Amino acid sequence: MRVIDLSSSVDASGWEPNEVVHEVMSAVEGAEHMATRMRENWGVDFDPSVLPGGELLTLDTITLTTHTGTHVDAPSHYGTPAGGGTARHIDEMPLDWFLRPGMVLDLTGAPVGQIGADRLRREFDRIGRTPEPMDIVLLNTGADRLAGSPKYFTDFPGLDGPATELLLDLGVRVIGTDAFSLDAPFGYMIEAYRRTGDTAVLWPAHFAGRSREYCQIERLSNLDALPPTGFTVSCLPVKIRGAGAGWTRAAALIEDGTEGGAS
Template structure:
């Protein structure tokens, strides 16, 4: 079995609309920190110079949103109320784990310009590859967006899905839809331009707002989808970090391909 990393990094040196803060305490600084923590919380005095080389452990402190890097959006990300079930959407720590370890299908959307792809285009891609997802399969969208990773254009020039396209996938039983773009919806600028032209609220982030009526999760900011050897016949693991009442959780998405 071969593993293919489908995750993009959390990188404080790259451009992000919500900047990432990353502070690293060296092993020497970590020893001093440990000594201070022992004194404050446990009343124990310890001289860090007694440690080998005066070092203990490094320590990373980060400031970032749960939507940085590869992450899974929970139903609660789409709104505070839902029209299904109890009416209260689930947070990321409440989602069933079996949604996130499944056979997967990757669809090639690299031939499309910035904007939203509809259901007709997805059907054409299913016909091209000769395969449709089974219930609970994970569907991945290869848009080519990672070639702009680390730049402002990564957040402004990419392809998303419209509402009917998302409904099509959910009708097939898909519950996890992933994309290598910044968002499963079209870029903000594209959405707002269409809204100003039409005054039609249905063009406002439809892929996300579908989640208020139908429970599903998105994986955003995937990577390396072009490394998958075939459109289907592989499995994906993308377990989200368990953040209590979180609207999203970071994930190390990995494809498993049989040799």
């Protein structure tokens, strides 16, 4: 079995609309930190200088949103459910949603803006089948090549409402994209609304989750390394209580003998 990494890095050196702060405590500082905490919390005195080189362990502290890097959006991220009540958080979602057969749709030629249902149907025809219920459908837009730059957040295509509904009608409950968002860029949607006055152009993919429970994987990468079908997606989200999203180390599992690369 081959394992193909589909995740983008959490990288404090790259450009992000919400700053990522990554602080590293050295092994020497880690020893001092441990000794201080042992004394303050448990009344235990320990001299870290007796450790080899005076070192213990390094410690990373990262400040970021749950939507930084490759992550899974939970229904609670989309807002109040249309029928009332409370949407499920990421820690409440069934794990078997996130270890399922995968399917990649090649949307690399799509311009910045919204992708319609007809474009998805053409991909189904090209591949030779439609998604099965509970398949994880991945959208290869090619946007991951811009990751780490401001254009990653402005230059990509997203799904419109009918395209999202099409996938949900087929029983898909997890949809992934290599773009910043499953919806079109903010600027595109707002300009379309100003031009048309139609609120349906505003965040249709996310807002679909208010009436039909599903999850999105955003900020994937390396989708062009996958065949259209014949692989399993693993995208188990980090269990953060009460959160609207959780980070994931997404990967594709391909049995030996399956050809890679989009057809």
